[in-house]
Amino acid sequence: MDLGIAGKTALVCASSKGLGLGCARALAEAGVDLIMNARGADALEAAAATIRDDFGVNVITVACDATTPEGQAELIAAAQGVDILVTNAGGPPPGIWTDWERDDFISAFDLSCLAPIALMKALMPAMIDTGWGRVVNITSMTVKAPAIPPLALSNTARAALTGYVATVSRQVAPQGVTVNNLLPGFHATDRMDFLDTATGDAQGTDMATARTARQQAVPARRYGTIDEFGATCAFMCSQQAGFMVGQNILLDGGQIESTI
Numbered sequence: 001m002d003l004g005i006a007g008k009t010a011l012v013c014a015s016s017k018g019l020g021l022g023c024a025r026a027l028a029e030a031g032v033d034l035i036m037n038a039r040g041a042d043a044l045e046a047a048a049a050t051i052r053d054d055f056g057v058n059v060i061t062v063a064c065d066a067t068t069p070e071g072q073a074e075l076i077a078a079a080q081g082v083d084i085l086v087t088n089a090g091g092p093p094p095g096i097w098t099d100w101e102r103d104d105f106i107s108a109f110d111l112s113c114l115a116p117i118a119l120m121k122a123l124m125p126a127m128i129d130t131g132w133g134r135v136v137n138i139t140s141m142t143v144k145a146p147a148i149p150p151l152a153l154s155n156t157a158r159a160a161l162t163g164y165v166a167t168v169s170r171q172v173a174p175q176g177v178t179v180n181n182l183l184p185g186f187h188a189t190d191r192m193d194f195l196d197t198a199t200g201d202a203q204g205t206d207m208a209t210a211r212t213a214r215q216q217a218v219p220a221r222r223y224g225t226i227d228e229f230g231a232t233c234a235f236m237c238s239q240q241a242g243f244m245v246g247q248n249i250l251l252d253g254g255q256i257e258s259t260i
Helices: 018-029 041-055 069-078 102-130 149-175 190-203 207-216 226-236
Strands: 009-012 033-038 059-063 084-087 133-138 177-184 248-251
Touching (some): 009 018, 018 041, 033 041, 059 069, 102 133, 102 177, 177 226
Parallel strands (some): 033 059
């Protein structure tokens, strides 16, 4: 399918690896020029070079921490005039409710809620001026079912972003800008390596045992791939997705047992 977005420009956050990289590659395959962001410069430059070679699109890299005011300012300056924004960040650390204090929640909100909001506020006005734009926020399946005990810190911050998008998406839709959330389940990424290792340690086993058990909880009996995830993101950014407004799109292998 021709997504109709060749020649447009996208900012994809946290795109040196994992789900962000999957989104960047899928958009590049559709002919979209990229501004790629991550904190680690070496991994970011390597990912950008591969995308340039594979797809022949223009790629600008901005190595910074988008959760800080300084990083946001640098990223926003580089991304003025983008047509597509994909926000993304690794989740806060796992734990239980007794582990966290106020500063932990502030950090989680900066990472998973306030940084995406800052980018949307800064970059959507230009989309509104041109009458076309796409925003996809990568959140988590846990905003539909926040029942994974170690992820309460993440669940809290992502639920706040979900509420913000529910309101703002309806306000900018008349100007041709769509804002939606993409909710990953378990995908084969470094984040899942970390979580499986932590689960194995907590249970006195190992990462492989924890992973096998976690995959059995997914009806698809496997983790998703970053290519599958990226393809879904690219469609949400396409011309054909212009009637999708304020939605939370699950990509979880059927794990969340809900029809709504």
